[in-house]
Amino acid sequence: MTKVIIAGYNGKMGQKAVKMVQQHDGFELVAVYGLEEKTAIELDTTTKIFKSLDEIDIDADVWVDFTVPSAVYENAKFAINHGYSPVIGTTGLTDEQISELKQLAAEKKLGGLIAPNFGISAVLLMQFAQQAAKYMPDVEIIEMHHDQKVDAPSGTALSTAKLISKVRPSHEQGNPNEKETLAHVRGGDFDGIRIHAVRLPGLVAHEQVMFGSLGEGLTIRQDTFDRESFMSGVAIAIEKITDYHELLVGLENVL
Numbered sequence: 001m002t003k004v005i006i007a008g009y010n011g012k013m014g015q016k017a018v019k020m021v022q023q024h025d026g027f028e029l030v031a032v033y034g035l036e037e038k039t040a041i042e043l044d045t046t047t048k049i050f051k052s053l054d055e056i057d058i059d060a061d062v063w064v065d066f067t068v069p070s071a072v073y074e075n076a077k078f079a080i081n082h083g084y085s086p087v088i089g090t091t092g093l094t095d096e097q098i099s100e101l102k103q104l105a106a107e108k109k110l111g112g113l114i115a116p117n118f119g120i121s122a123v124l125l126m127q128f129a130q131q132a133a134k135y136m137p138d139v140e141i142i143e144m145h146h147d148q149k150v151d152a153p154s155g156t157a158l159s160t161a162k163l164i165s166k167v168r169p170s171h172e173q174g175n176p177n178e179k180e181t182l183a184h185v186r187g188g189d190f191d192g193i194r195i196h197a198v199r200l201p202g203l204v205a206h207e208q209v210m211f212g213s214l215g216e217g218l219t220i221r222q223d224t225f226d227r228e229s230f231m232s233g234v235a236i237a238i239e240k241i242t243d244y245h246e247l248l249v250g251l252e253n254v255l
């Protein structure tokens with residue numbers, strides 16, 4: 001039985017993760033962590049509720065994190081230092097923070113996973129986009145999310161841009177003399193790749209990667225219609241992560 005702690009259990013993803021862990025025969029939800037006492041979800045009497053990191057001292061194997069970008073680094077460090085394998089869905093970790101966490105996990109010989117996206121459609125989109133960029137290096141990314149999202153660009157869009165940037169031949173894209181007559185209208189710039197973030201009620205999580213070439217175009221798109229779709233990826237990560245002894249980045253590493 002894998003003993004699981006869920007951080008951010010009251011949130012949109014946290015609530016889904018609680019349900020999934022409760023229903024999974026191989027998992028036991030030993031504790032949840034969140035800032036608010038009140039909860040919309042039903043917890044077993046055996047599940048402990050923690051409201052601050054300092055209180056947490058419980059035997060567990062895996063720490064699942066769906067909190068906020070401002071909390072995730074401290075949470076992940078706490079988890080590794082306490083021997084809980086982190087399975088991190090929360091966005092916002094910087095490259096430096098990820099390097100530090102990798103080093104810490106390696107010192108402790110602890111498995112862990114940071115997954116910008118637990119949905120298979122997004123994992124495939126990132127792989128397909130990376131492949132396409134080798135042949136069609138002119139590319140822009142449009143990510144579209146619900147209007148309660150606190151970070152922009154999305155972790156998935158940033159990961160997509162990083163993957164593309166690793167393989168595409170270095171070149172100038174667009175008109176070097178371009179001038180924005182409305183500030184930021186061309187979106188954010190990651191290594192020459194423009195990222196546009198749309199926030200609207202009714203959306204869940206969606207990404208479109210557009211490639212353009214002489215006389216032709218290619219659009220790769222994924223749509224998350226329901227957060228339930230992330231849960232099979234989270235379950236696989238919890239099942240497998242304790243077999244590893246390093247911190248991995250990307251769900252594809254455990255599929």
Ligand SMILES: NC(=O)C1=CN([C@@H]2O[C@H](COP(=O)(O)OP(=O)(O)OC[C@H]3O[C@@H](n4cnc5c(N)ncnc54)[C@H](OP(=O)(O)O)[C@@H]3O)[C@@H](O)[C@H]2O)C=CC1
Pocket residue numbers: 007008009010011012013014033034035036065066067068069070071088089090091092115116117118119155230
């Ligand atoms: N990797 C993936 O596949 C996915 C990743 N995400 C990411 O997961 C994160 C959470 O998303 P979502 O569930 O939509 O967000 P929500 O805002 O719905 O939930 C965030 C939760 O984090 C809790 N929280 C806030 N601050 C802290 C803190 N300091 N310590 C512990 N808990 C805290 C909040 O608790 P309280 O209610 O008590 O205030 C809230 O319940 C985001 O970064 C999002 O981008 C989202 C979907 C998929």
Ligand SMILES: O=C(O)C1=N[C@H](C(=O)O)C[C@H](O)C1
Pocket residue numbers: 091116117145146149153154155156157204205206
């Ligand atoms: O906040 C969200 O909702 C999501 N966050 C992740 C991200 O920033 O990429 C994953 C997915 O896009 C949903």
